[in-house]
Amino acid sequence: DVIHGHVARDYLVCALARRLAGRSQLVLTRHHYLPIKGHWGYRTMFRQVGRIIAVSESVRRGLIASLNLPPDQVMTIPNWVNxxxxxxxxxxxxxxxxxxxxxxxxxxxxxxxxxxxxxxxxxxxxxxxxxxxxxxxxxxxxxxxxxxxxxxxxxxxxxxxxxxxxxxxxxxxxxxxxxxxxxxxxxxxxxxxxxxxxxxxxxxxxxxxxxxxxxxxxxxxxxxxxxxxxxxxxxxxxxxxxxxxxxxxxxxxxxxxxxxxxxxxxxFERETVINQIESVYRDVISHP
CATH class of the missing domain: 3.40.50.2000 (Glycogen Phosphorylase B;)
Structure with a gap:
């Protein structure tokens, strides 16, 4: 139902997997502070993503600015620790x-x-x-x-x-x-x-x-x-x-x-953060 990519080099592979799978939804997490190149390929791909998770608000702002994304498509969920x-x-x-x-x-x-x-x-x-x-x-x-x-x-x-x-x-x-x-x-x-x-x-x-x-x-x-x-x-x-x-x-x-x-x-407790991520999954599945 959901394909979730975490590493930038895998984003395009995840997008291709979503296309081949047909009905699945795509969620991507951005862990790095460097902006993603805003060329047309990435802009097109990110507009097809159900949700983008940024690990901090500073990363979220950078994604929105560099890719001209709708703010409600990008949300902040931090990393977790046990x-x-x-x-x-x-x-x-x-x-x-x-x-x-x-x-x-x-x-x-x-x-x-x-x-x-x-x-x-x-x-x-x-x-x-x-x-x-x-x-x-x-x-x-x-x-x-x-x-x-x-x-x-x-x-x-x-x-x-x-x-x-x-x-x-x-x-x-x-x-x-x-x-x-x-x-x-x-x-x-x-x-x-x-x-x-x-x-x-x-x-x-x-x-x-x-x-x-x-x-x-x-x-x-x-x-x-x-x-x-x-x-x-x-x-x-x-x-x-x-x-x-x-x-x-x-x-x-x-x-x-x-x-x-x-x-x-x-x-930043494990269950707290995982619950937030699962909430994203439920949202993209129910609102494709």
Whole structure:
């Protein structure tokens, strides 16, 4: 009855499958912030789609503008997380020991090692923080693609130039996110732009206080001063100030972490989001 496509490269295949199937309805989800090319083929295809789901309101606005779509054809439904997977974290001391961290405070970022994810800004902010206090370490977790190997090596060189190579640990890909979150005092998302951020809501589900760039999806996920802190993207000094603020205020960290977990349970819990998607299915089937 419904064909649902999630990856842009598969959209045309899904449209062809719908045509071959005859009576089925087509639903597409857009997960990326970059606009879709507005050439006639895509415009024609998207006008035949029953509903388009955007993972954030910023993505929804971009789709409507780039493809000149009717606003009521595009709706916002976020990604989801299962909070139960992040309720019972391992012991923090053991988790820090696993990553060879001796400091009692640990600031982490998780993301692919590409410039747009903001690891350079994170390292420069870490250096500013490390110059003020010696009780904090920094973890950088994320996969390096083969083509990004030189960039990661440049990041390592930057830590040496800033004299913080002993305070910043590069972990590579980490499969056990609950184990990583247990080691962290806070999570930082320093991306230049994001359509959404699954790792952000995963960290919030774990009760971690978060600092995120005030852009796109993260700005819709985090309420500044309530469920986390927002900072302007690519502003190293502002990021360092936010990190220092949380490091120096354990009560604020606790309040933000508790509120963040409740926010995820309310807005991004698996069943809540799946119910919204199923509602879209029922709607396109009943109103083809």
């Amino acid at each position: 909070p139960d997977e992040y309720r019972a974290l391992p012991d923090p001391q053991r988790a820090r020991a696993r990553f060879d961290v001796q400091q009692p405070l640990v600031v982490g970022m998780v993301g692919q090692m590409t410039p747009a994810k903001g690891p350079e800004e994170f390292i420069r902010a870490a250096a500013l923080v490390a110059s003020l206090r010696d009780d904090v370490a920094f973890l950088v977790a994320g996969e390096t693609e083969e083509r990004g190997f030189q960039f990661t090596e440049r990041l390592r060189q930057l830590t040496r130039e800033l004299s913080v190579s002993d305070r910043i640990h590069f972990l590579g890909r980490v499969e056990d996110l609950p184990g990583l979150f247990a080691a962290l005092t806070m999570l930082v998302l320093p991306s230049w732009q994001e359509a959404f951020s699954i790792v952000l809501i995963q960290a919030m589900a774990a009760g971690l206080p978060v600092i995120a760039s005030d852009v796109g999806g993260p700005a819709e996920i985090v309420t500044h001063g309530v469920t986390g802190l927002l900072v302007p993207p690519r502003r190293v000094e502002a990021l360092a100030q936010a990190i220092n603020r949380l490091l120096g205020d354990s009560d604020l960290r606790r309040r933000l972490g508790v509120a963040a977990r409740k926010e995820v349970e309310t807005r």
